[in-house]
Amino acid sequence: MLIVMRPDATPQDIERVNEEIRRRGWAPHAIPGGTRTAIGITGNKGAVEPEPFRVLPGVADAITISQPFKLVSREVKPEDSTMQVGNLTVGGKTIHVIAGPCSVETREQIVGTAQAVKKAGATMLRGGAFKPRTSPYEFQGLKNDGLSLLAEARKETGLLVTTEVKDTATLAQVAETADILQIGARNMQNFSLLEAVGDTRKPVLLKRGMSATIKEMLMAAEYIVAKGNTRVILCERGIRTFETMTRNTLDLNAVPMLKSLSHLPVFVDPSHGIGVRKAVPAMMRAAIAVGADGIIVEVHPDPPRALSDGHQSLDFTEFEKAMDEVRAIAGALGRDVAKLG
Missing domain, CATH: 3.30.70.1140 (Phospho-2-dehydro-3-deoxyheptonate aldolase; domain 1)
Structure with a gap:
């Protein structure tokens, strides 16, 4: 009701x-x-x-509201939601780009990347400090040291910080540094974590689970909003299908569907969506063309040497070129890409 x-x-x-x-x-x-x-x-x-x-x-x-996802539904709020993240407004006509490495590795890596992506037009920095990985033997992140380096990169560049929170035990530590709390695909239906980030009232980037339906994604968002946190960004990041030539299948159908069903902003993660470095710029352009409010892209100074996800990370030159193309697509649609002063 x-x-x-x-x-x-x-x-x-x-x-x-x-x-x-x-x-x-x-x-x-x-x-x-x-x-x-x-x-x-x-x-x-x-x-x-x-x-x-x-x-x-x-x-x-x-x-009467017909959808089970009540608070995030367009039936509840017909107009698009916008939200303040620091001094930025997310949602609406302006597109935001979050860029940075999969994992924070060193000071030189994260500060250098922050400077490069800001110059190319990103408004926010991504970088994992606590990294949930498929294998327990893979690099798990620098943890608290990684958070400190992200804070330093923000101070150096003015970029807002997006980083993943992997569990309730480390939520308070991550929330002290992050401007946006990222809920990864593996945690989309971790309901205790969803409720906990709802209690923080901090902006949340909610990634779609690798086998989740659109309805399940919206119900996950409902958990956060029902706790009183209305600052949620939905993020399509590719789903698991029968295709093996790409890491995932980037479901760009989800963007217009989510925009029609929900008032929340919608971002796209082309890096995880396709998982093939040379194809990421095309998926960046496609995400803007179908109406995404922003994109989150993996960028690394030396992708072959990255400790995680180097195969899908752009280098600085590739990212700069891709951003020029994104601005061209946005302009053709009467939109603009935000850039820090």
């Missing part, structure tokens, strides 16, 4: 609706809009009778 308030509704009117929702044992969720506030209801086990809410002062309407 969605309670839509009138534009002239007072704070007291809104609180009266919230009290009525709580009285029934449910949870209210305020959803601010351009001209008026809506209030979503969660916790109900069945259909909600709209009439008791329609008669309350300040209420314009009470609308």
